[in-house]
Amino acid sequence: MKATRRFAIRLTALAVGAAIVGTVTTAQAADTIKVGILHSLSGTMAISETALKDTALMTIEEINAKGGVLGRKLEPVVVDPASNWPLFAEKARQLVTQDKVAVVFGCWTSVSRKSVLPVFEQNDGLLFYPVQYEGEELSRNVFYTGAAPNQQAIPAVEYLMSKDGGSATRFVLLGTDYVYPRTTNKILRAFLHSKGVADADIMEEYTPFGHSDYQSIIAKIRKFASEGKKTAVVSTINGDSNVPFYKELGNQGLKATDVPVVAFSVGEEELRGVDTKPLVGHLAAWNYFMSIKNPTNSAFIKAWKAYAEAKGLPGQKDKPLTNDPMEATYIGMHMWAQAVEKAGSTDTDKVIAAMSGQTFKAPDGFTITMDEKNHHLHKPVFIGEVRADGQFNVVWKTPGPIKAQPWSPFIPENKDKKDEPAAK
Amino acid sequence: MRRCIALLAAALSLSLAAAPAAAIDAPTLRAIVDGDTDARVAALHAAVSTGDATLAPVLQAMLDDELKFDEAHVWRVHDGQASDAVTGAAATLPDEAQDVMVNNRLRGEAQAALAALRLQAPDAAVRAKAIATLRDAPDESQLAIVDAALARETDPALKGQLRLLKAATLVASPDRAKRLQAAGLLATGDDPATRALLGERLGPRGESDPEVRAQLRSALAAVDAHLAAGERLGVLFTGVSLGSILLLVALGLAISYGLMGVINMAHGELMMIGAYTTAVVQDLFRAHLPAGAFDFYIVAAVPASFLAAAFVGAVLERSVIRWLYGRPLETLLATWGISLVLIQAVRTVFGAQNVRVENPSWLSGGLPVMSNLVLPYNRLAIIAFAVLVLCGVALLIARTRLGLFVRAVTQNRRMAACVGVDTARVDTQAFALGAGIAGLAGCALSQVGNVGPDLGQTYIVDAFMVVVLGGVGQLAGAVVAALGLGVLSKLLEGVAGAVLAKIMVLVLIVVFIQKRPQGLFALKGRSAEA
Numbered sequence: 001m002k003a004t005r006r007f008a009i010r011l012t013a014l015a016v017g018a019a020i021v022g023t024v025t026t027a028q029a030a031d032t033i034k035v036g037i038l039h040s041l042s043g044t045m046a047i048s049e050t051a052l053k054d055t056a057l058m059t060i061e062e063i064n065a066k067g068g069v070l071g072r073k074l075e076p077v078v079v080d081p082a083s084n085w086p087l088f089a090e091k092a093r094q095l096v097t098q099d100k101v102a103v104v105f106g107c108w109t110s111v112s113r114k115s116v117l118p119v120f121e122q123n124d125g126l127l128f129y130p131v132q133y134e135g136e137e138l139s140r141n142v143f144y145t146g147a148a149p150n151q152q153a154i155p156a157v158e159y160l161m162s163k164d165g166g167s168a169t170r171f172v173l174l175g176t177d178y179v180y181p182r183t184t185n186k187i188l189r190a191f192l193h194s195k196g197v198a199d200a201d202i203m204e205e206y207t208p209f210g211h212s213d214y215q216s217i218i219a220k221i222r223k224f225a226s227e228g229k230k231t232a233v234v235s236t237i238n239g240d241s242n243v244p245f246y247k248e249l250g251n252q253g254l255k256a257t258d259v260p261v262v263a264f265s266v267g268e269e270e271l272r273g274v275d276t277k278p279l280v281g282h283l284a285a286w287n288y289f290m291s292i293k294n295p296t297n298s299a300f301i302k303a304w305k306a307y308a309e310a311k312g313l314p315g316q317k318d319k320p321l322t323n324d325p326m327e328a329t330y331i332g333m334h335m336w337a338q339a340v341e342k343a344g345s346t347d348t349d350k351v352i353a354a355m356s357g358q359t360f361k362a363p364d365g366f367t368i369t370m371d372e373k374n375h376h377l378h379k380p381v382f383i384g385e386v387r388a389d390g391q392f393n394v395v396w397k398t399p400g401p402i403k404a405q406p407w408s409p410f411i412p413e414n415k416d417k418k419d420e421p422a423a424k
Numbered sequence: 425m426r427r428c429i430a431l432l433a434a435a436l437s438l439s440l441a442a443a444p445a446a447a448i449d450a451p452t453l454r455a456i457v458d459g460d461t462d463a464r465v466a467a468l469h470a471a472v473s474t475g476d477a478t479l480a481p482v483l484q485a486m487l488d489d490e491l492k493f494d495e496a497h498v499w500r501v502h503d504g505q506a507s508d509a510v511t512g513a514a515a516t517l518p519d520e521a522q523d524v525m526v527n528n529r530l531r532g533e534a535q536a537a538l539a540a541l542r543l544q545a546p547d548a549a550v551r552a553k554a555i556a557t558l559r560d561a562p563d564e565s566q567l568a569i570v571d572a573a574l575a576r577e578t579d580p581a582l583k584g585q586l587r588l589l590k591a592a593t594l595v596a597s598p599d600r601a602k603r604l605q606a607a608g609l610l611a612t613g614d615d616p617a618t619r620a621l622l623g624e625r626l627g628p629r630g631e632s633d634p635e636v637r638a639q640l641r642s643a644l645a646a647v648d649a650h651l652a653a654g655e656r657l658g659v660l661f662t663g664v665s666l667g668s669i670l671l672l673v674a675l676g677l678a679i680s681y682g683l684m685g686v687i688n689m690a691h692g693e694l695m696m697i698g699a700y701t702t703a704v705v706q707d708l709f710r711a712h713l714p715a716g717a718f719d720f721y722i723v724a725a726v727p728a729s730f731l732a733a734a735f736v737g738a739v740l741e742r743s744v745i746r747w748l749y750g751r752p753l754e755t756l757l758a759t760w761g762i763s764l765v766l767i768q769a770v771r772t773v774f775g776a777q778n779v780r781v782e783n784p785s786w787l788s789g790g791l792p793v794m795s796n797l798v799l800p801y802n803r804l805a806i807i808a809f810a811v812l813v814l815c816g817v818a819l820l821i822a823r824t825r826l827g828l829f830v831r832a833v834t835q836n837r838r839m840a841a842c843v844g845v846d847t848a849r850v851d852t853q854a855f856a857l858g859a860g861i862a863g864l865a866g867c868a869l870s871q872v873g874n875v876g877p878d879l880g881q882t883y884i885v886d887a888f889m890v891v892v893l894g895g896v897g898q899l900a901g902a903v904v905a906a907l908g909l910g911v912l913s914k915l916l917e918g919v920a921g922a923v924l925a926k927i928m929v930l931v932l933i934v935v936f937i938q939k940r941p942q943g944l945f946a947l948k949g950r951s952a953e954a
Contacts, residue, residue, distance in 0.1 A: 042776035212873035215662035226616030251800035
């Protein structure tokens with residue numbers, strides 16, 4: 001009995017002690033700026049998004065090492081929405097209303113962005129979205145650091161139609177079944193119409209998230225390609241489905257010189273673990289490739305390598321890979337830090353105002369500018385061909401950064417849309 | 425390309441008669457590897473037109489991404505050893521050397537040039553490959569070398585291929601008679617390239633002469649007939665392949681659910697354990713054994729994944745499931761809980777991201793059966809594996825003592841116990857067997873899909889579908905249901921696309937189960953549990 005009581009006393013003491021420690025940590029936390037990181041660390045999108053979480057953490061370390069922002073250190077709050085779209089909204093709400101983060105870096109798929117959008121708009125939060133997407137959206141609470149269709153999809157299809165790209169006249173539009181591929185393909189279809197491609201020469205095909213059996217799709221592509229000259233495939237497949245897709249493509253021997261596949265969501269990271277020797281020549285369009293040679297990129301890759309080794313990131317520590325959305329995360333976070341410095345506050349309205357016209361020397365070799373009005377970056381476009389080592393050879397690029405068109409001119413209803421978000 | 429091959433043909437005939445051609449020089453090669461694509465293609469054409477055989481290895485090196493260049497030189501880097509690409513002398517690579525950029529267009533041009541150089545190779549297989557490459561992009565300038573090759577060729581099959589190639593080059597000829605003849609010849613073609621060529625000629629910018637058009641149309645019909653067979657076989661194969669995967673996935677469940685009546689929601693996670701075991705075995709092979717042994721990791725992974733999953737299954741049965749026999753709802757909930765525990769455990773140990781499982785090299789690539797039908801080795805292997813596992817299970821149930829006991833316990837537990845069967849032990853063994861087979865399925869799945877913590881979740885519904893559709897308690901039912909579902913899914917996918925096909929299959933199964941709740945094959949007579 002005595003022993004029990006003593007135990008109870010000890011337990012209370014411990015609890016009190018813990019409570020005190022707890023208050024101290026919260027007191028410390030008041031001196032930091034909280035930054036939310038909202039990327040799927042499990043489920044079908046984890047293959048792409050995990051690296052973005054780590055890039056964000058690396059960038060926070062980098063900014064903190066230079067003294068933080070406004071003299072305060074950044075404190076990351078990482079949550080895992082698990083490739084589950086409603087959970088994205090829940091976790092976003094938790095970040096904005098409970099953790100009171102100053103800004104959130106997150107999302108990959110457009111369906112996740114669409115599901116968190118109301119949360120940021122209602123609570124006047126700030127989201128930095130680092131992935132290429134379909135456009136047709138402009139929120140004052142979001143900064144889009146990935147490409148709009150005119151910075152990725154349209155140039156890629158133009159390239160396929162050019163002499164160097166193989167003069168394609170027939171197109172297979174292949175995607176995962178959700179808003180990004182459907183909208184992108186709608187824009188591309190309108191674009192192809194404007195170039196004189198008939199509907200009979202376009203095949204559109206969708207698969208569910210996490211689809212893993214691409215046998216019949218590849219057989220269909222093979223059949224479609226045999227029905228006329230020079231077919232190209234435009235792939236908007238997202239997530240880990242890409243691994244079985246490319247494996248099947250290689251196994252069935254569909255070569256890039258016959259039917260080139262250009263992908264918008266496949267980069268260095270997604271091809272990790274795929275035997276790329278049979279895939280040489282297939283393409284990807286991005287605003288950054290790891291293989292681009294310039295001092296800023298070398299420094300970026302070196303920093304990532306050091307970070308991956310120091311943290312023992314699975315996969316990355318043995319073979320560090322960087323890719324476009326990682327670069328976009330990196331640019332976005334640095335620009336946000338610059339804007340906060342400029343605004344002298346983390347207040348959403350002030351930061352939004354300070355973001356316009358921000359510049360940053362990016363790993364893609366250009367000094368990237370945030371548009372004055374439309375919340376998108378001016379970015380260069382690169383088209384790369386898969387090499388045997390899983391990297392990309394840049395085979396085409398724009399001379400410099402180009403301005404984003406979030407409202408595609410190929411969709412007739414967009415004619416009167418304004419190139420800036422509506423005021424609050 | 426047109427001009428280049430014509431020139432090449434002329435050069436070849438010259439070089440056969442006259443002195444050996446001069447070796448390629450550095451400025452020529454420099455012009456091929458750097459600059460504007462049009463200029464590079466022109467330089468390539470000019471170089472090939474000299475008929476210089478020394479060009480072949482350099483072109484091959486360029487295709488293999490082994491060339492680097494700077495202001496004046498071109499180097500070849502092979503296995504980390506740099507040498508001068510022109511002279512072949514060993515050299516050290518300067519730091520500022522750049523990679524040679526090869527895009528699809530240059531790759532196609534270089535491959536066609538190589539193929540043209542190889543049309544006179546002594547090895548028939550090399551010639552066959554060269555002809556196939558040239559047939560991908562035929563044009564009339566190839567006529568001279570094709571004719572030369574035709575005159576030389578002795579192999580009848582290759583002669584036929586060359587005639588087709590000749591026809592393909594002639595079908596766009598300005599001479600109407602030649603076009604007509606070519607259109608007739610093309611009817612014997614049986615490959616997608618010929619189909620595409622005919623489609624193009626019949627298109628708006630193609631043939632204008634009505635008689636040739638009619639000939640082209642009949643040729644197209646003939647080629648289509650050839651291709652249709654390949655397409656039908658292709659659908660059948662993909663269906664059987666999906667069926668074999670479904671069968672593997674469902675076989676374990678056919679034992680634990682079908683024979684023992686345990687609704688095992690953790691069945692998918694047992695598969696996941698098998699797949700992760702394969703990944704671990706693969707990593708061990710890579711880390712501790714010489715590189716040559718890596719290709720055979722799968723041989724060790726098969727028994728390892730069986731044992732790992734069977735062990736987990738046995739532990740599950742002993743610790744949880746045996747207390748719940750005859751209480752299906754509780755079993756369902758308990759096993760579902762276990763499945764969540766297993767998923768989380770794997771996430772904690774291996775991380776939430778997918779793990780990489782590489783195919784051994786002998787499972788990469790495919791077997792070309794027809795011109796438009798390639799059967800991937802990994803899928804062929806899985807079909808064979810499914811047949812083996814099925815035979816194994818059937819023999820085990822029908823012929824061994826364990827199988828006898830399992831059947832006895834299933835049919836009448838109390839009577840079996842009365843005659844001295846240790847029913848508890850038989851239960852454990854049978855459940856472990858079912859789990860082990862799930863592990864084997866996981867090992868097979870790792871070769872075609874992604875290995876991640878959620879692997880089991882994607883297949884558990886399919887597994888139950890197969891068992892319920894086939895008729896609970898029937899191995900034969902599972903086989904028929906798996907193959908039927910596989911082929912049906914693939915047929916529907918061909919018509920309606922992957923998303924709709926999935927929905928249609930589910931609806932069909934719901935309707936079927938409404939009409940026939942006992943499944944395809946029902947146990948006849950008195951059921952054991954009833």
